[in-house]
Amino acid sequence: MGIDVLDRQSPKLVTHNPNHEKRVVTAVASNPTRSTVGDVPIVSVFRRTRTGDADRDGNPLIYALKGIKGYSILPYWRAEIMGLAGEILAGILDELAEFDHVLAVPSSNAFCSDVAAFVSQASGVPVLASTFIQKKTVGQMLAGFGGIPADVRKQDRQEFGAQLNRWSKLRPGSAVSMKDIARSIRPHFDPFTATAEAPDLIGRNVLIVDDLLSSGASISSVAGILRERGAMVSALCFLSGI
Secondary structure (H helix, E strand, O other), X not given: OEEEEEOOOOOEEEEEEOOOOOOEEOOHHHOOEEEEEOOEEEEEEEEEOOXXXXXXXXXXXXXXXXXXXXXXXXXXXXXXXXXXXXXXXXXXXXXXXXXXXXXXXXXXXXXXXXXXXXXXXXXXXXXXXXXXXXXXXXXXXXXXXXXXXXXXXXXXXXXHHHHHHHHHXXXXXXXXXXHHOOHHHHHHOOOEEEOOOOOOOOOOEEEEEEEEOOOOHHHHHHHHHHHHOOOEEEEEEEEOOO
16 A cells, blocks of 8 residues: 555645555555664654655655645545554554653644644643754854864765855854755754753653654754653654655
8 A cells, every 4th residue: 555646737646545555655554664763763654665756855645744845635535544544553552652742843844743643642642842842043053063073974074064064154043954954964963952941851751753754863853852851762753764
């Protein structure tokens, strides 16, 4: 079970297809999948494939569910996809119930928060508002580097320096977008910071929710903030990495 894209229309329509596994494997029996980013364990509701879609930073299904980049999905297909997601989550309810909070990675699009609410409803675990976590500005990113760190690989040093140079030409208050950064150097950047209102989470288990796993830099950054406040963390993504 996978998805099709009717790209001769505007907007491009995403539909569900039970006859193949292109782009996203949606069969309940084939999901979820598990991986790690650093030492953060991640469970992904649906598994992405390279068949029909090799874009690590995005996917037609996510674009359609978010209503961006010229993609759309009809309510019937959306309901079917979310129904399958609910069945998959039902299979790991005991695991999800071990958490004290569900927290969405901050995003300008509501879909990640919608997934967190969906997980909360399925598991009974309350949502912890992520208002105390903010994206860093260009100025904050540049302030963290006096140059290229020694642990940046030789083949990545030129790209790393170019990224710092690009930021130096932007307004310091501009928000940072991780998707504008080459994947090979993203793990060296920490895109989120905590506000003064960050809660004490000592001894609490927090499930971080993101829509799609790409480099994992956002999850790692949010996990670091939560751990600094005493939390134990794991993550759940709507779509896996590829």
